[in-house]
Amino acid sequence: MTNLTVYGAQASGSIAVEAALTLLDIPYDLIEGATWADASARDRVAGSNPMRQIPTIIHPSGEIMTESAAILIDLADRHPKAKLAPAIDDPKRRQFLRWMVYVSSAIYALHWIKPDVGRIGAPASARDAVVNAVHDRIAFCWQNMDAQLTPSTYLLGDDLTVLDLYVTVVSRFGPWRPRFYEAAPKMSPIVRRVDHDPRLQGFWAARFPLEQET
Ligand SMILES: N[C@@H](CCC(=O)N[C@@H](CS)C(=O)NCC(=O)O)C(=O)O
Known part of the structure; x- marks a missing residue:
């Protein structure tokens, strides 16, 4: 099966998403590029995310996901056994x-x-x-x-x-x-x-x- 692709960079917001993927043991292909410092990194991600920002995720289905908080919540909700988010009926x-x-x-x-x-x-x-x-x-x-x-x-x-x-x-x-x-x-x-x-x-x-x- 194709891996998930992460447009990310060292010391960036993608690291929160990559940390969640690491805890969940989900392999991913990384396209590294410091978008805030490097125009070519912004250009590289622009086709998938016109905001030219990372993290940008491409799911194996081809679906694109941006916005770190949404990506994190989605990952946690789809892997409830890992308890990375309180369930929908949890008071928290x-x-x-x-x-x-x-x-x-x-x-x-x-x-x-x-x-x-x-x-x-x-x-x-x-x-x-x-x-x-x-x-x-x-x-x-x-x-x-x-x-x-x-x-x-x-x-x-x-x-x-x-x-x-x-x-x-x-x-x-x-x-x-x-x-x-x-x-x-x-x-x-x-x-x-x-x-x-x-x-x-x-x-x-x-x-x-x-x-x-x-
Ligand atoms: N709302 C976005 C913000 C993402 C963001 O600001 N990413 C930074 C890197 S940490 C970026 O790509 N900056 C590109 C720029 O400054 O043009 C999210 O939460 O994922």
Whole structure:
């Protein structure tokens, strides 16, 4: 059978999806390309995703899927035995959906501004000020999320879900982990636990070493 194809890159949002595929033991073919830094990587994915972004997934059927949160939820729901998402009738399901969409829309989406502040009409001379403002907003969003969660072993209870994978990866982006630890003291032990998950050690080392935080 044909493998699933992932357009992805080291130290990018595709890593959350690739981590889920790794935990689920689902093989995939990777088309590597740092879309935020390399126009040829953007061109390569454009035929499948006109947004020119990764992660972009091509299922063996040819169906295209974009949007990291949706991909993660879909993968988790289709493999319920792995318990990577609370089931639809689980009392934790609503908060799971709420925070998955929040990480995508309130936090991850802001990164689009950073490679070229002209994307929001700002002059290149304003780059540092714009990036700092984006990072301040992201730190606020982590703080807001942290204040409303009561994690136990993982963010939503005793099972590792794709929300844990998502927060672990997106918290490695700017404004980077030291600021995340400051903003989100309750979520910090959880991302460290996921960083050290024995099932993911080879994966993290190959795809997003912690010192490679971007
Ligand atoms: N809404 C998308 C955002 C994806 C995204 O921002 N991906 C970045 C890489 S981490 C990208 O491809 N950026 C290309 C660019 O900046 O033009 C998702 O959640 O998957």
